[in-house]
Amino acid sequence: MKNFNGKVLFLDRSDINTDEIIPAKYLTEISKEALKPYLLEDIVLQGFNQAKDIKGKSVVVTRDNFGCGSSREHAPWAFEVNGINLVIASGFARIFRQNMFNCGMMAVEIDKALLDRIFNLFADKDTAVETDMDKMTFKFIADDLIEIVPFTISEYDFSLVKAGGWVDYADKNY
Template sequence: MKEFKGNVLFLDRSDINTDEIIPAKYLTEIEKAAMKPHLLEDLQLDGFHPKADIKEKAVIVTQDNFGCGSSREHAPWALEENGIYVVIASSFARIFRQNMFNCGMLAIELSKDRINTIFKEFGKSNVQIAVDVETSVIMIQSKDQTKKIEFQISEFDRALIKTGGWVEYADKHY
């Protein structure tokens, strides 16, 4: 099972689509690793600099409808290649969300109010998040404060996470 903890990349925008996560021109790559340097390179967000801001981040906190657009698996793969195994948002595009779980990664949905509170309380500081998949608890920690937030995922999605993704789950159960 992957580690679901690390430094947070705050992306305060809704509707970040799969073309912004990994531009379509890189979809012909045959190695996942080839996508690594191109994660979020086309994302338009004031003050965001992909090369500098993604470095050493393991968790994304964002707004509504993350992963909208086409249904490519490449978007979670590009995140995974950069060591980002957790995305926390108020909503996800359905196929993107399932692709995350199929890759053994976490797509955690929290209420819009809760996401806005996280941005307000933590969005301007260096923050670490640790997610306990067993207890469905997110621990957010900055220099000045710690916050515990509970979340929900289905038992099937939890099983996908614990086995490392769909392929590993299928190998184990079928």
């Protein structure tokens, strides 16, 4: 399984689309690694600093309908090559969500009220997440502030995370 622990990048806006995550002009790259410098290049988000804010982060916490727009799997890949394998939101666009699990990454939905609480408590702090895949919990930590958030993913999504993606699973089963 991939790493689902580490520092949090908060993106406080709904409807962040895949053009914002990785602009189309970079879709001519053949390698995933080449996408690394361009993650979130066109995001419309007050105060966001692409050069500073992404470095060292492993988890994204954002709002609703994350990853809408284009089907480009380059969006999850751009996160992956930057060391981010987990996005937590109150909702995802279907294709983006499926692409994440198909790559063995996680797009986890949590309740909006709970998400509001996480933003209120942690968004302005240097926050880390520890993911417990057995207990299905996220532990948000900022200094001595700790919040445990339970989550659920389906058995099928979990099997993709464990298998490292959909290709081997499908080739074996169908």
